[in-house]
Amino acid sequence: MHRRLGVAVVGSGAIARAHIFALARHIEAFPDAPGAGRLVVVAGRDAARTEAAARRLGAPRWTVDWRSIVDDPEVEVLINAGPNDLHADPSIAALAAGRAVLCEKPLARTAAEAERMAGAAEQSAAVSMVGFNYRFVPAVLLARRLVRDGALGRVYHFRGRYSDDSLLDPAAPHNWRHDQRRAGSGVIGDLASHVVDLAHFLVGPITAVTAAVRTYTPARPAPGGVEPVTVEDAVAATLEFQCGALGTLEAGGMCPGRKNFLAFEVNGRDGTLAFNLERMNELQVYHGDGRARGLADVLVTEPDHPFGGRWWPPGHILGWEHTFVHQWDEFVRRVTGTADEPAGATFTDGLAASRVCDALVVAAETGRRVAVARAGNDAARRDPGAAG
Ligand SMILES: NC(=O)c1ccc[n+]([C@@H]2O[C@H](COP(=O)([O-])OP(=O)(O)OC[C@H]3O[C@@H](n4cnc5c(N)ncnc54)[C@H](O)[C@@H]3O)[C@@H](O)[C@H]2O)c1
Structure with a gap:
């Protein structure tokens, strides 16, 4: 029951x-x-x-x-x-x-x-x-399992990007996403936060960043005229990880032909993993065993893959909406105290991603390398909802 x-x-x-x-x-x-x-x-x-x-x-x-x-x-x-x-x-x-x-x-x-x-x-x-x-995409969970099991050895690089075409049309009306007071930031919070969270999930904490941003559409149509766009349309950044890995991050809504292109690559001493949400059932894997050279496409639908056997037979692929079902299942198990190996992001994980997003905003504003705040009240940007 x-x-x-x-x-x-x-x-x-x-x-x-x-x-x-x-x-x-x-x-x-x-x-x-x-x-x-x-x-x-x-x-x-x-x-x-x-x-x-x-x-x-x-x-x-x-x-x-x-x-x-x-x-x-x-x-x-x-x-x-x-x-x-x-x-x-x-x-x-x-x-x-x-x-x-x-x-x-x-x-x-x-x-x-x-x-x-x-x-x-x-x-x-x-x-x-x-x-x-996106933590609940089977291929992403498989990537995490492989990194955790040491299949890649020491990790040297993380390369993440999130590109779509959602901001291309300058005639698209102004909405809350274009308003810094309501959204906090533009593609940094909207798109890059997903990449940051996956970087944390796969490689561990990000400790410092540099960044540059652009706003290509400075105003958008609104009832009675136009409203200024007060957030960034694009960000390009470098990431330094606690484990010593070096990374890059790019996010933007001005990419014709890209619809929901959330992609990452992780390079370790012993192998490489690559993923792209537009091919979300596949994980590209290179494991340097001296025989096969080059990345192989693994279709992540086998019974021993994450969520394998939950939906359809092997090869019968899943979609974006299934990630919400997987996420909800874990949430229910947490509520009932029966979650085995929780993969979902806690509010502490959400705070960690927000600290990196703040660091990206500040790095872009100042042109400086910014250390990611760790704890206490040292957050770089003010709390827009705080009393007073
Ligand atoms: N996880 C993902 O992949 C993903 C994808 C898209 C959006 N999001 C996030 O989901 C959130 C919503 O995004 P969306 O694209 O659905 O936005 P949206 O603008 O389509 O929907 C926002 C909804 O909030 C309602 N709303 C606004 N003010 C309200 C109020 N005062 N009280 C009650 N309801 C109110 C609006 O009526 C609307 O139904 C955002 O935080 C966004 O970052 C997550």
């Missing part, structure tokens, strides 16, 4: 839909799960749109006041899929009320804000997780 967890979702955009898809499909792939989600309420901003979204998404109730869901007796879990400026307050309030929280990435707009959220998570007995869903 599955424990039924009442779930509230903040937001009803694309990513809210991916989470709700995960609730609906979870038990089909994970019949052994100790619990399952039951969508109770969706919180939005605009009444008519939220009501329509609730109907479309199968939510029995809807509200335009997220505060009303924090103490809702039917709600045990908050999935926070709101814009970045709506991550801190509902997540902190829900954790204080003992609700488990799965919050979208980036955890917060700045590291100082993320620090408040990680503090709230530490104070609460409830489970919290950040939606760095």
Whole structure:
């Protein structure tokens, strides 16, 4: 018998839909799960749109006041899929009320804000997780397993990039992603944060960065005229890792033909791994055993691969949405205290990624190499949501 967890979702955009898809499909792939989600309420901003979204998404109730869901007796879990400026307050309030929280990435707009959220998570007995869903791609988990098992030997390089074409059209309207006050940063928080999290997941902590940014579209159409774009459209950076590895990172929305090109390569003394989300079922592996030369494509769908056998027979490939189901399954197991080898990002991991994102912003502003803040109140950028 599955424990039924009442779930509230903040937001009803694309990513809210991916989470709700995960609730609906979870038990089909994970019949052994100790619990399952039951969508109770969706919180939005605009009444008519939220009501329509609730109907479309199968939510029995809807509200335009997220505060009303924090103490809702039917709600045990908050999935926070709101814009970045709506991550801190509902997540902190829900954790204080003992609700488990799965919050979208980036955890917060700045590291100082993320620090408040990680503090709230530490104070609460409830489970919290950040939606760095690409950790749950089977090929990414296989890459982590290989690095951890020492298949690459000492790691020398990490090369990560996230390219898409989402910012190419200068006539596309202004939205919260273009506003530094609401988003915190541009592609640094939106795209590069995923790369940073995967770099941490695979290679370990990043300790220092240099960076340059560009804003190619300085203003966008808005009701009554135009609004300035106050965030970056592109970033290029160097990364230094605690383990001694050296890395590069590039992210941008001005890349024609690239749709969701999240890619990384890890080079170690004994081998190389390469991954690209547009071919998400494959991991390229080179293991220098002296015979086969060159990278081999491994189709990560075998029964002994991560999540192998959960969905379809070998070779029957998975999609982007499955990462949300895998993530939700681990979240449920954490809530019920039955997660074996948790892979998902905690709020502490989310804070670590936010500290690197802050360091990238500051490095780009100052033109200097910036050490990544480690602990305490030494975050470089102020907390936009702090009182006072
Ligand atoms: N994990 C991923 O792969 C991934 C992908 C895309 C977006 N995201 C993250 O998900 C979050 C949402 O992104 P999106 O693309 O769905 O954005 P979106 O703009 O499409 O949706 C945001 C939703 O929040 C709602 N909202 C805004 N203000 C609100 C308020 N005051 N109260 C309640 N609801 C409110 C909006 O009505 C909308 O439904 C962002 O933090 C983003 O970084 C994650």
